[in-house]
Amino acid sequence: MPDAGGxxxxxxxxxxxxxxxxxxxxxxxxxxxxxxxxxGALHALADVEINGAELCPRSGPVILASNHLxxxxxxxxxxxxxxxxxxxxxxxxxxxxxxxxIAATYGTVFVRRGESDRxxxxxAIGFLSDNRxxxxxxxxxxxxxxxxxxxQPGIALLAQRSGAVVWPVGVMxxxxxxxxxxxxxxxxxxxxxxxxxxxxxxxxxxxxxQQVTETIMRRIAVLLTDPYRGVYG
Numbered sequence: 001m002p003d004a005g006g007x008x009x010x011x012x013x014x015x016x017x018x019x020x021x022x023x024x025x026x027x028x029x030x031x032x033x034x035x036x037x038x039x040g041a042l043h044a045l046a047d048v049e050i051n052g053a054e055l056c057p058r059s060g061p062v063i064l065a066s067n068h069l070x071x072x073x074x075x076x077x078x079x080x081x082x083x084x085x086x087x088x089x090x091x092x093x094x095x096x097x098x099x100x101x102i103a104a105t106y107g108t109v110f111v112r113r114g115e116s117d118r119x120x121x122x123x124a125i126g127f128l129s130d131n132r133x134x135x136x137x138x139x140x141x142x143x144x145x146x147x148x149x150x151x152q153p154g155i156a157l158l159a160q161r162s163g164a165v166v167w168p169v170g171v172m173x174x175x176x177x178x179x180x181x182x183x184x185x186x187x188x189x190x191x192x193x194x195x196x197x198x199x200x201x202x203x204x205x206x207x208x209x210q211q212v213t214e215t216i217m218r219r220i221a222v223l224l225t226d227p228y229r230g231v232y233g
Contacts, residue, residue, distance in 0.1 A: 023107025026083045039079040047182050052189030053080045061128035061164035065155060065216050067148050067224065068137035070174040077135065077169060080187055085135040086127050128162040138213060144175050147230020148221065156212035159195045166216055167192045170223030188223040
C-alpha cells in the first residue's frame with residue numbers, strides 16, 4: 001500500500017457505484033428489529049452505557065472507525081449506531097451456511113486475507129459512493145486487554161479515495177462479555193471529522209497515509225481510558 005508522497009485530495013468522479021443494491025438500508029424494518037433484539041440481549045449480558053451515538057452523521061458516506069476488543073464489538077456497535085454499518089470480513093465467510101447469508105443480507109465487504117485485495121477496496125468505495133456507512137477496525141485485529149496496537153494505513157487510503165468523513169467510536173469492556181457476570185461495557189461516539197484536513201493540521205500539507213491513520217487513531221483514543229489507549233495513550 002502506498003505511503004509516500006502524501007495524501008492528495010479525493011476525486012469523487014472516480015468513485016465506483018455498487019453493481020447492484022446490497023445490504024439492508026438505514027431504518028429498514030429488519031435492521032431496526034435486529035437492533036432491538038441485539039440490544040436486549042446485550043443488556044441481559046452486561047451493564048451497557050452508550051454515549052455520543054447521536055453524533056453519527058445521519059446522511060452521506062461515513063467511515064466508522066473503532067478500536068477492536070472482541071467479536072462482540074460488531075453487534076454492540078450495530079445495536080446502537082443510528083445507521084446500518086457494513087463491515088469487512090474474510091472471504092471464506094460468504095460460503096458459510098447461515099452466517100454467510102446473514103453477512104450478505106446486512107452488508108459485508110469480503111476480503112481475501114494475506115493479499116492485496118483490490119476488489120474489496122472497490123466494493124468498500126462503492127458502498128461509500130452509495131452514501132453508506134463502512135465500519136473499520138484500523139488495527140486489523142483484536143487488541144483484547146493490551147490496549148490499542150499500531151494501526152494499518154488502509155483506512156487512510158479508503159478515506160482519501162472516497163471523501164468520506166470519519167466517525168470515531170471507542171468501545172470498552174466488551175472483552176469481558178461471557179467471562180464476567182454482567183460486565184460494564186461502554187460505547188462512546190466522538191465528533192465526525194475530515195481525516196485528511198485533520199492530518200494536514202497535524203503534519204503539514206502532504207501527510208502520509210500512516211500519518212492520516214495516526215490522526216484517526218488519536219481521535220479514537222480520546223474516547224477511551226487507560227489502558228485501552230495502548231500505544232496511543
